[in-house]
Amino acid sequence: MSFERNLRKEERCQYELRDMYRSFGYQPYRMGKFEEYELYMRNRSFLRGDRILTFTDTDGSLKAMKPDVTLSIVKNYTGEHLQKLCYNESVFRPGDSGFRQILQSGLECIGRVDDYLQSEVVTLACRSLAMISDAYLLDVSHLGFISSMVDALVPEEARRRMMKAVGQKNAALIRTICEEEEVNENDREKIVAVTQRYGSADVMLPFMRETILNGDMQEAYGELERTVTAVQAAGAGERIRIDLSMIDDLHYYNGIIFRGMVEGLPETILSGGRYDNLLKRLGKNGRAIGFAIYLDLLERLDRERDPYDADILLLYEKDAKPEEIIRAVNALRTEGYSVRAQTEPDTLRCRRTAYLKEGAWRFND
């Protein structure tokens, strides 16, 4: 009998994903202990939320229920070898109605990350999404492209507002800010187009080349092109899209960033990117790239729910002997059925009903 039929989609995905990550040399990482609250507090904006579930440990220190796994992995990175890790963990984050336990899978590649390893991680992001659904998209961008463009066009004071407008694809606001900052019409329409255009690499790469304003943008373009081309060569690029309006906190992230979506889920299910800056903040050297998948969202995808509570409802008389009942239950179980044995049918829905009388059972149909 296969146990797989009992797995929920998110559980099955966990095992399949880990299997795939291990085949690319990622080692499973387990977070056995709790981190000091301070680690998360100091890096609150990396966590995109300031509420953290805390408790006092037996030694009186203030600890936290992990809101994230990446920070711990980076904290424990020794800074010597290339480290490739994958994990399945529950993280605790605030939702609309209190803290929630969220199932997260992911992988991290830290150390001498080169072009190959970078494309491997992006490829694995695509393959992870493909495991969840055929109808997926992986949006990729290079943070340096849009941030260098904004830097080139508006002064520091207007930067934050402009980045927010970019992230919202808010053409009207981008134009307003450009007018206020006296950006010329040509450049203004360039940045509007950069935030609005969306499509496959074949369409977007030539478009990007026309919008480059300086050396930094050229460099960002080059890196994005190399990565996307390598992922395409690995046979995983078909559902890659380029969305240059994606933004992230530059204190932590730099370079390539990506987000995965699956048709039918209204929010991002996978999110990742290069985070050399986080390493730097935690006093480590090296490059790092990784991603996380929020598996609990799969619960919201259309799932086939078993309409029955059990295959067989076995009804017995109140005075039936327990050994007779267990014998009947086991006999049915060996034939591969799931069995609910009880005296009343209650509101159960079972495929068939059987009656146990004087030690023998028979179906009523």
Add this chain to the structure above:
Amino acid sequence: MTEKWLNIALPKGRLGEKAYGILEDAGYDCPQIREESRRLIFESEENRVRYFWVKPSDVAIYVQRGSADLGIVGSDILMEYNPDVYELTDLGIGRCVMAVAGSKDYREDPDSVLRVATKFPNIARKYYSGIGREIDIIKLNGSIELAPILGLSDVIVDIVETGKTLRENGLMPYEQIVPVSARLIANTVSYKFAYEQVTRLVRAVENVLRERKEKR
């Protein structure tokens, strides 16, 4: 391949009707919607659009959660709730301002905590922290104008269209916080999966807005 259905959330009321007028002119009409009825959902098989009427302050929730791919919502709601959606176009309708108002004889007293009654606590908090003023927020759900009259608050932060309601209640606007108008918003994931369809709609809407502007 047949196109996906686009679900569009419209705010119940005058603003929603005006917004539908723009979408109708842009070629996304759904004639049943003009008929008197209590129905909430209307479909046009031909245009592959499905409209539904929701409470104006709920539009962004429907869009962020993906029940609607697109929606029409006032920028006041967007500023207050800061939903994770794309803000695609300013429709230029439902224009008004978010303003601070108080009774005609109100005098600012920098020596005390300012009591502010509002339906928009986040906007009020952000505005006053921006100018470094300590305030006490009183969150109300309607008839905000009553608050200063009854002494519940010193001022109110609310949207002002013509100023008529304020005047009739002996109030007047003091400071303008930000102009408000209706926006076309999109769910960030639907936008990607229906990119061509959505951009076509946005372009058609923008054309209508341009034509209307030229006519004026």
